[in-house]
Amino acid sequence: MPGKTITIFTDYACPFCYIAYRQCRRIEAETGCTFEEIFKEIHPDLPEQGAESRYLFSEQRRKLMNEQLAKLGEPYGIMPAIGERLSSSRKAITVRAWLMAHYPEQIRAYDEAVFDLYQIQHKDLGDERLLEEILRRIGISEKINEMINDPKANEKREADRGTADMRFVRMTPSYLIDKKIYKGLMEESALISLIKG
Numbered sequence: 216m217p218g219k220t221i222t223i224f225t226d227y228a229c230p231f232c233y234i235a236y237r238q239c240r241r242i243e244a245e246t247g248c249t250f251e252e253i254f255k256e257i258h259p260d261l262p263e264q265g266a267e268s269r270y271l272f273s274e275q276r277r278k279l280m281n282e283q284l285a286k287l288g289e290p291y292g293i294m295p296a297i298g299e300r301l302s303s304s305r306k307a308i309t310v311r312a313w314l315m316a317h318y319p320e321q322i323r324a325y326d327e328a329v330f331d332l333y334q335i336q337h338k339d340l341g342d343e344r345l346l347e348e349i350l351r352r353i354g355i356s357e358k359i360n361e362m363i364n365d366p367k368a369n370e371k372r373e374a375d376r377g378t379a380d381m382r383f384v385r386m387t388p389s390y391l392i393d394k395k396i397y398k399g400l401m402e403e404s405a406l407i408s409l410i411k412g
Contacts, residue, residue: 216410217247222391224384226257227340228304230284230295231400233330235388237291238403240323248410252326254308254372255379257387258301263341265302272297287400295330298337305372306363307333307340312371313362314355324353 223239225232239250258271268277281296288294307329314325328349332338338345347359362368379389382396390397392409401409 219248219410220251221248221410222251222253224253224255224379224387224389226255226304226387227307227329227333228302229257229387230297230334232388233293233295233334234288234291235400236326236330237293242403242407246407253375253378254311255376255384255387256304256308261301261303263303265300265339265341268297268299268301270301293335295334302333302340304340306343307346309368309372310346310359310362313365313368316367318355321353321355325349328352
């Protein structure tokens with residue numbers, strides 16, 4: 216498995232993706248394989264200013280999902296949950312695309328901070344001040360509006376969405392392993408078995 220690269224389609228707005236993110240880091244450390252993230256907005260039709268969670272979930276469904284998320288996140292030391300408001304992840308993903316081109320060594324710190332911001336703290340992913348605060352904490356001083364409006368960063372975000380769409384990825388997380396798509400969060404042992412082939 217060392218040297219093998221697995222593609223994961225993911226989104227900051229997806230609580231199951233935060234669990235998958237932590238799971239991937241653990242598997243990388245244990246096996247030597249690498250996960251390459253391709254970010255795809257799971258709810259691209261969500262208004263830029265976000266919406267109440269009932270836009271997508273009934274209160275009962277949200278409660279049941281949060282119970283499930285708590286159980287799934289426990290082995291990874293996190294308790295992601297669907298908050299009362301949903302955020303658009305477009306700006307956070309665009310900033311990530313910019314960082315990949317300019318500061319790839321800071322991607323893991325950025326990913327962890329953005330997932331935590333939304334999935335644990337339930338802050339607005341679209342709030343540029345909060346994203347700029349994350350960037351400052353990881354040592355990036357460039358202006359966030361320049362990143363969000365950067366044509367190449369936006370092209371990268373759109374290209375990644377196109378890659379996901381071309382592979383008919385409709386849900387996150389999804390994994391591309393040996394040219395086959397596997398949808399949804401998997402148990403760690405099942406994912407390792409698929410990677411081993």
